[in-house]
Every structure is written in structure tokens, then in C-alpha cells.
Amino acid sequence: MTQTFLGMPxxxxxxxxxxxDRPFPAAARDALADTQLRxxxxxxxxxxxxxxxxxxxxxxDWEDLRRAGEALKAYTMANLDELLLQLETxxxxxGGIVHWARDATEANQIVVDLVRATGxxxxxxVKSMATAEIGLNEALADAGIAAVETDLAELIVxxxxxxxxxxxxxxxxxxxxEIREIFLREMPDADPSLxxxxxxxxxxxxxxxxxxxxxxxxAISGANFGIAETGTITVVESxxxxxxxxxxxxxxxxxxxxxxxxxxxxxxxxxxxxLPRSSTGERMNPYTSTWSGVTPGDxxxxxxxxxxxxxxTAVLADPAGRSALHCIxxxxxxxxxxxxxxxxxxxxxxxxxxxxxxxxxxxxxxAATSLPYASSLCGACFDACPVRIDIPSMLVHLRSTQPHPVxxxxxxxxxxxxxxxxxxxxxxxxxxxxGRLIARRGRIRRLPPPLSAWTDARDLPAPxxxxxxxxxxxx
Amino acid sequence: MNARPPAGSARDAVxxxxxxxxxxxAAPAVPRDYRRTPTVSGEPxxxxxxxxxxxxxxxxxxxxxxxxxxxxxxxxxxxxxxxPPSSGLTVPGAVADDGLSHTQLDEIDAVLTGCAAACAETGTIALDAGxxxxxxxxxxxxxxxxxxxxxxxxVHTVPELLARLDPARPLTFISGPSATSDxxxxxxxxxxxxxxxxxxxxx
Ligand code: SF4
Numbered sequence: 001m002t003q004t005f006l007g008m009p010x011x012x013x014x015x016x017x018x019x020x021d022r023p024f025p026a027a028a029r030d031a032l033a034d035t036q037l038r039x040x041x042x043x044x045x046x047x048x049x050x051x052x053x054x055x056x057x058x059x060x061d062w063e064d065l066r067r068a069g070e071a072l073k074a075y076t077m078a079n080l081d082e083l084l085l086q087l088e089t090x091x092x093x094x095g096g097i098v099h100w101a102r103d104a105t106e107a108n109q110i111v112v113d114l115v116r117a118t119g120x121x122x123x124x125x126v127k128s129m130a131t132a133e134i135g136l137n138e139a140l141a142d143a144g145i146a147a148v149e150t151d152l153a154e155l156i157v158x159x160x161x162x163x164x165x166x167x168x169x170x171x172x173x174x175x176x177x178e179i180r181e182i183f184l185r186e187m188p189d190a191d192p193s194l195x196x197x198x199x200x201x202x203x204x205x206x207x208x209x210x211x212x213x214x215x216x217x218x219a220i221s222g223a224n225f226g227i228a229e230t231g232t233i234t235v236v237e238s239x240x241x242x243x244x245x246x247x248x249x250x251x252x253x254x255x256x257x258x259x260x261x262x263x264x265x266x267x268x269x270x271x272x273x274x275l276p277r278s279s280t281g282e283r284m285n286p287y288t289s290t291w292s293g294v295t296p297g298d299x300x301x302x303x304x305x306x307x308x309x310x311x312x313t314a315v316l317a318d319p320a321g322r323s324a325l326h327c328i329x330x331x332x333x334x335x336x337x338x339x340x341x342x343x344x345x346x347x348x349x350x351x352x353x354x355x356x357x358x359x360x361x362x363x364x365x366x367a368a369t370s371l372p373y374a375s376s377l378c379g380a381c382f383d384a385c386p387v388r389i390d391i392p393s394m395l396v397h398l399r400s401t402q403p404h405p406v407x408x409x410x411x412x413x414x415x416x417x418x419x420x421x422x423x424x425x426x427x428x429x430x431x432x433x434x435g436r437l438i439a440r441r442g443r444i445r446r447l448p449p450p451l452s453a454w455t456d457a458r459d460l461p462a463p464x465x466x467x468x469x470x471x472x473x474x475x
Numbered sequence: 476m477n478a479r480p481p482a483g484s485a486r487d488a489v490x491x492x493x494x495x496x497x498x499x500x501a502a503p504a505v506p507r508d509y510r511r512t513p514t515v516s517g518e519p520x521x522x523x524x525x526x527x528x529x530x531x532x533x534x535x536x537x538x539x540x541x542x543x544x545x546x547x548x549x550x551x552x553x554x555x556x557x558x559p560p561s562s563g564l565t566v567p568g569a570v571a572d573d574g575l576s577h578t579q580l581d582e583i584d585a586v587l588t589g590c591a592a593a594c595a596e597t598g599t600i601a602l603d604a605g606x607x608x609x610x611x612x613x614x615x616x617x618x619x620x621x622x623x624x625x626x627x628x629x630v631h632t633v634p635e636l637l638a639r640l641d642p643a644r645p646l647t648f649i650s651g652p653s654a655t656s657d658x659x660x661x662x663x664x665x666x667x668x669x670x671x672x673x674x675x676x677x678x
Contacts, residue, residue: 008492044660064509071505078502081493094643100486152666153657169657176658198661206666213667214577214616232642240615240653240668247611248577258489265642269634270509272648276597283527284597284633284650287668291645298610298645313492322496 009103010366011311016104016135017163018311018361020349024370028343037165037173037344044172045335051281052332052384058283059273068270070388073326076261077316083228083261084307090231094293096303107308108139111220111253114304115145118251120217124209126235126242127151128222129167129329130255132351134310136220147220148212150241152205159186165345167331167353168279173344176201183208209241219245219300223256224328225271226305229264232292233305236275236285246289252300258307259325271328274386278330311364320397324360326387333381333391339374348374355381359394372398513631520595521678524629527598531651532664533672540677543623547587550621550673554584557617559609564589564623572613580612585619586669591646593629594636598651600624600674601636603644611645620649620669626678 013019020027031037056062076083088098101107115123123140125131125147137147137158149158156171157164160182164170171179176196183190183201187208194204221242225234233254235242246252262268276285294303316322334340334354345353348371350361358371372395381391515523525535538546547566556569557580564587565571575583589607590600600622602608607623614620630636640646653668664670 008496040659047660061509064506067506068509071503075502075505078497078500080497081490084490084493100484100489102485102488106485150667151657152655156657169660171657172660176661179658198658199663201658202655202663202666209667210581214581227642230642238653239655239666241666243611243615243647244667247615258493265637266634267505269511269637272637273509273633280656282531282650284594284599284648286531286649286651286654288648289646290642290648292643295604295645298604298612307489309489309492313489313496316493317496319500 008314008317009311010314011133011364012103012105013365013367015108015139016133016310017351018133018365019367020369022349024343024347024349024374027347027349028374031344031347032342034173034344036175038342040172040175041166041341041344044166044169045341048168048281048331048335052278052335053281055277055281055283059277062277065270065273066386066388069274069328069386070326072263072267072270073387074323076263077259077322077325079263080258080261080316083263084258086228087226087231087261087305088307090228091233091293091303091305092231094231096231096293096305099304099306101306101308101310103310104134104308107134107255107306107310108136110306111136111255112139112143112145114251114253115140115218115220116143118218120145122146122148122212122216123218123220123253124148124150124212124216124245124249125154126219126221126237126245127154127170128220128255129351130222130257130308131220132164133257134255134308136255148209150209150213150245151237152202152239152241155205155209156182159183163346164351165353166334167329167345168334170345173346209244213241213244213248216245216249218251218253219249220253220255221245223254223260223305224275225262225268226256226260227262227265227268230292232265232290234268234288234290236272236288238280238286240287243287243289246291247299249300251302251304253304253306255306255308257312258309259312275328275330278328278332278384278386311366314366315360315363318363321359321363321394323389324356324363324391324394326389327356327360328387330386332384332386333389336380336384338376338378338380343374355391355395356389359391359398362398509634510632511634513635515595515631520629520631521626521676523631524593524595524598525676527595528651528674531598532654533598533651533674535674535676537676537678543675543677546675547621547623550675551585551587554619555582556621557583557586557613559588559607559613562588562607562609564607572609575613577612577616580616583617585621585671586613586617587621587623588614589623589625590628592636592639593624594633595629595631597633599633599636600649601640602647602649603640604646605644611647614647615668618669619671619673621673621675622649623675623677626676629676 140147153171165173180196224236340354348357551566558565558569591603652672653666
């Protein structure tokens with residue numbers, strides 16, 4: 001190597017969907033005024049929470065799986081260079097082609113060039129956080145290539161010309177009547193007698209996309225896991241649009257964040273149990289596809305894997321923040337977060353909303369932001385996280401390292417009711433502040449009763465000197 | 476293998492960043508205290524499998540080995556059927572897949588296959604494109620999938636399932652028919668994948 005590059009650049013601004021254009025409090029205020037959105041979100045998060053709790057309760061070894069998942073991720077990050085090289089070798093040996101991208105701009109250029117080389121001007125896409133993060137659809141559009149989102153929710157978002165609001169159910173901010181209107185307006189083949197019954201709407205999407213699947217030449221996907229040992233890429237989904245994209249086109253381009261690598265095939269046994277139960281609250285999601293390079297006579301005969309950094313190495317370089325890279329994008333932490341439930345996904349200004357977004361987004365971008373304050377530090381996200389990411393401690397850490405952002409003053413009165421039961425919320429925060437007094441070296445080992453029942457099960461990060469509400473009120 | 480990319484490439488830059496970020500970081504040992512062996516077998520295992528399949532809206536038929544042919548004929552009687560070219564499982568009148576186009580497959584009512592393995596705890600069937608399963612397209616495009624599972628293919632846990640599979644092969648894990656909850660969280664079974672999954676358990 002002729003040059004040593006020790007700089008750890010963040011994800012660049014001006015490309016992709018990490019840098020919000022409005023500060024969290026301002027965007028959250030709008031969301032709070034939207035009763036429909038809050039009702040939908042409240043219903044969605046409550047439903048998924050209940051389903052998750054039921055299927056997690058079925059497994060007596062759930063905590064053992066979480067600990068294995070946590071350690072596997074830490075092991076992976078510590079050996080990330082070796083594992084990526086192993087993945088590259090295995091994919092290449094099986095007929096795939098591996099590309100590396102320093103950032104979003106470079107990744108987009110690689111994909112645009114690959115699609116151009118096939119001569120097609122339309123690609124089908126499987127829902128993918130990574131491609132949303134880098135703004136791939138916009139880059140393709142600039143190059144005259146239409147990207148068709150095939151996940152039902154992503155299709156609703158795309159046809160409605162807006163942005164996803166939840167990792168798992170991106171169109172949760174839309175109700176059935178709105179979806180019907182969007183379909184009638186944007187799908188030339190939609191039947192005008194279409195009702196707003198969910199089954200009818202889903203079948204309209206099926207009919208609309210079927211012709212595209214059967215004739216698509218190029219598909220673009222993300223990856224839930226990339227197994228270093230075998231070069232096996234894994235996509236987890238529900239609707240079958242993933243299988244369509246991964247099976248029928250001639251060329252498949254998979255965009256994968258470098259942190260998605262998993263050491264061995266056997267290790268997948270941990271994540272294939274943790275992810276579906278945490279995410280959709282199912283024992284197993286309807287479809288999971290795995291493939292290793294190219295299989296003659298079966299599926300795409302050209303396979304490209306694009307490995308993307310885009311600020312991930314900057315996260316890796318922070319000892320107190322790097323475990324944000326362990327996230328398997330299940331969205332469980334969103335569904336248990338009282339702030340997310342009220343503010344909604346759009347307020348976070350990033351493809352990564354909720355508690356994980358509040359820690360991951362600022363670390364990826366390196367930009368000053370109010371996101372680390374978008375939390376009451378209640379700890380529910382840690383308890384829900386299948387890989388035990390200590391988001392509350394990380395939020396405290398980020399608050400201490402991030403300069404307080406200069407944002408326009410928001411009157412506290414307008415958002416005082418933000419947290420629903422404001423009095424209870426305030427009481428909780430006062431208890432937390434009390435907690436500072438009994439914290440030792442930044443961790444609370446034990447709270448006085450009745451909260452001791454909680455700290456018996458887990459360490460609570462010491463709360464910051466200033467609570468979310470104090471901070472909000474003071475601005 | 477490809478020639479090594481030139482120095483100063485994105486690959487070298489990303490790897491250098493990772494190494495710098497990781498200096499002094501030790502990898503932890505991975506505890507594997509979770510279940511990796513079965514705690515249920517025999518009749519209760521199959522009952523668990525059927526229970527999970529039904530819970531996820533698959534249709535289940537159980538039959539003795541000697542009754543498999545007649546059971547399949549009965550299930551498939553109204554439909555045009557495609558089968559993999561060298562499958563041991565077929566019904567009279569079935570079309571063998573000799574490289575049918577996507578459009579041709581779209582005209583066919585149902586596909587009849589075996590499977591590579593199945594997991595009772597999650598109600599999951601795994602396909603590995605083996606001789607009785609065929610290439611992935613044939614189990615995807617037709618609207619109905621009739622899948623034969625032998626009792627000895629059913630394991631209890633996810634770790635046992637993965638241990639039975641070869642990741643070098645293209646694999647599809649199926650747990651019930653395709654589904655979406657994207658519209659107001661209202662579950663709709665059957666979107667793009669086969670809208671009907673019929674499992675024939677041979678025990
Ligand atoms: S941080 Fe944990 S709970 Fe949140 S999305 Fe990621 S893996 Fe799931």
C-alpha cells in the first residue's frame with residue numbers, strides 16, 4: 001500500500017438520507033400536531049410490541065441468544081478487516097464480483113455504472129436501508145434509470161412521493177383511504193373500482209408489480225447478513241418481492257454496509273432467531289433467501305456485491321459508540337420508545353429513526369444535531385434490543401461529546417404534552433436525576449425500591465445532569 | 476480471482492480505516508448457551524410442526540407413505556402442475572420444468588416439490604434447489620405451492636435446520652404463505668409469492 005489513510009471520514013452531506021434538513025424538535029412538533037400519524041403510530045407500535053413479547057416469551061433461551069448475538073457482533077467488528085476479505089474471497093470464488101465504496105457518492109456511482117452497462121433503464125428494488133441511506137434512487141434517477149420499489153410499503157411511500165417513517169412499516173403514516181388515492185393516481189393499471197380494503201389494495205400492488213418482476217433485467221437489494229466463511233448473502237422478507245428480485249432478473253446488485261458481515265454459516269442460527277421475533281414478532285418471517293455468488297441455471301447469472309463504508313469506520317473508531325454498528329435493523333427499539341411513538345420517524349430526519357437513529361445518525365454524519373436529546377433515557381430500547389446495544393449509555397456519551405446544537409427556540413408550552421402523560425414523565429425524570437446521586441462511575445448498580453426491581457435486572461446508565469425536558473425547556 | 480486492485484483504491488482505504496479504528500480492540504469469546512439440540516422428538520415434534528404451520532396459515536395434509544400418490548392426486552386434481560425435471564414426486568399430467576420462461580410459469584396453477592429440511596419450532600420449510608425442488612423460479616411464480624415433507628426431514632430448532640443445509644446452494648426458507656402488514660398493520664396473506672402453501676406431511 002502506497003498511502004496510509006488514517007482519517008476516518010464521516011458520511012458526506014448533500015447525498016443520501018442521513019442529514020435531516022430540520023432539527024428534531026421542530027420536526028417533532030409538526031408530527032405531534034398530526035393526530036392521524038400519532039394514532040397510526042400508537043396502534044402500530046402497540047400491536048408489534050404485543051406480538052414481539054408473545055414470541056420472545058416462547059423461547060426460554062432468549063437471553064442466551066441475545067448474549068450470543070451481542071458477542072458475535074463485537075467479535076465481528078474486532079475482526080472486520082479479515083472478515084470482509086474472507087467474504088470477498090468467497091463471493092469471488094463463487095462467481096460474484098465485489099466492489100468497495102468509501103462513501104455514498106462512490107457507492108451510487110458504482111451502481112449507476114453497473115446498471116448502465118446492462119443497457120437497461122429500469123431496475124426493481126427490494127427494500128433496503130443501505131440504499132435509502134446513500135440516496136441510490138435519486139442517483140439512478142439522475143442517470144435516467146427508474147428504480148421501482150417492490151416492497152408494498154416502499155411502493156406506497158415512493159408513489160406518494162414522501163419518506164419512510166418506520167424501519168419495518170415505512171408507510172405506517174398512511175391510512176387505507178390515502179393509499180387507495182395514491183394507487184389510483186399513480187398506477188396507470190389500477191382498477192377505478194378499487195376499494196380501500198387492505199386485501200384489495202395489496203392485490204392491486206401485486207398486479208402492478210407482477211409484469212415488472214417477470215420482465216426485469218436488473219435487481220438491486222440490500223443484505224441482512226453476509227457470511228464471510230461461505231460468501232452467502234441473506235435477505236429476510238415477508239411479501240415475496242424479495243424472492244422475485246433475487247431470482248428472476250439476469251443481474252443482481254447487492255448493496256451492503258460493511259458492518260453486516262457475519263463470521264460463519266453457523267452464526268446465522270443466532271440472528272435468524274433474534275431478527276424475526278424482534279422485528280415483526282413472528283417466529284420466522286415468511287421468506288428468507290440465501291445465495292452464494294452465482295448458481296448456473298438458477299437465478300441471476302451476474303452478481304455484484306457493493307461494500308459500503310459511508311461513515312461506518314468513523315463509528316468504529318469511537319470506543320463508546322462503535323456498538324451502534326451491531327444493529328440488525330429489527331426496529332424493536334422504535335416500538336418501545338415513548339419519544340418515537342409520539343414524534344414519529346420523519347422527525348429524526350434520517351433513514352434511521354428512533355433510539356438507534358438517535359445514536360447512529362450523529363455518529364455516521366459527525367454533524368451537530370439535537371438527536372441525542374430525543375430520548376427520555378428510560379432504558380426500554382436496551383431491554384428490547386436483540387443484540388443488547390446499550391443505547392441509553394451511548395446517548396449520554398453523545399450528549400457529552402456533542403456541542404449543543406444551535407437551533408431555533410421552540411416554546412416548551414407547545415410541546416409540553418409531547419410525552420403524553422406529562423406528569424408521570426416528569427416524575428420519572430426526577431427519579432432519574434435522583435439516580436445521579438447514587439451512580440458510581442457512571443453506572444447505577446442499584447436503585448432504591450421500587451425501582452430496584454428494575455436495576456436488579458440491568459445496569460442503568462447514569463442520567464445526564466440535564467434531562468430531556470430541562471434541555472427542551474431551556475432552549 | 477480478480478487481480479488485486481491498485482493501491483489507493485477504495486478497498487485499501489476502507490481496510491486501512493478499519494485497521495486504524497480497531498487498533499488495540501480485542502475480540503470477545505462468543506457464549507453459545509442457547510439451545511442447539513432438540514428437546515422434542517417423535518410424535519410431539521410433528522405435532523409442533525403442524526401447529527406452527529397452521530398458525531401461519533399454511534394448509535397441512537398428513538398421510539402415510541403408501542398414500543402419498545393418491546393424496547397428491549387429490550390435492551392437485553383441479554390444477555395445472557409443474558414439477559422439477561428429475562423429481563421423484565409427480566402427478567399424472569404434470570409438466571416437467573425444461574427451462575420454462577417466466578411467462579410460461581405464470582400460466583401454471585401450482586408447483587409440486589419436496590424440501591431439503593424443515594424446522595418445527597418456527598414452522599419453516601427449507602428448499603435447496605435439489606432434484607425434487609428444482610430451480611428457485613418454479614417455486615416462486617406459480618400461485619400455489621404443494622410441498623411434501625417427510626417426517627425424517629423435520630428438526631426441532633433453527634440451529635439443527637441450518638446444520639442440515641449447504642450454504643453453497645441457493646436456499647429459500649418458507650414460513651407460511653407470503654404476507655404483508657403494510658396497510659394499517661392489517662395482515663394480508665399472499666402478496667407476490669405463492670398465495671397458497673399446502674404442506675403434505677408424510678409420516
Ligand atoms: S438498535 Fe437493537 S433494537 Fe434497535 S433496530 Fe437495531 S437491533 Fe433492533
